[in-house]
Amino acid sequence: MGSRSDWETMRHAADILTELGVEHETKVVSAHRTPERLYDYAKSAVDRGLVAIIAGAGGAAHLPGMTASMTRLPVLGVPVESKALKGMDSLLSIVQMPGGIPVGTLAIGKPGAINAGLLAAAIAATADPALAARIDAWRAKQTENVAIDPE
């Protein structure tokens, strides 16, 4: 994520990964304030064995696109809700990538962070049948928990 202030949102991605038993790491890497940290992180990601990167940022959110420009790993972008523009700035910054460098963009805020975690887990599950089974179980439980009556 681009800032510690993003953690309140991005922790939901980490929580889902923990719940599904997916090994992960959480780091603050700013495209604007720590560009060399971003370069090192993105350039070393493949060799360190990462399978996907979730990049959450707000405002002029360059982090997901810049990350994607420096790695072939799937990059999932989470637009963090900004104070001034309620995350519309973050969303448009992340989603409008020119053709050639993709960023899989999720919803603004907490739902986007949760779904980024679920998508990253789904990506990892393509090579991990045990994880695939845990995701199936998680989804079945979610379905069971939807009551048919409104009250």
Ligand code: RP5
């Ligand atoms: C972005 O600027 C971060 O991703 C964060 O969403 C936003 C504000 O950062 P702080 O000023 O709270 O550190 O780079």
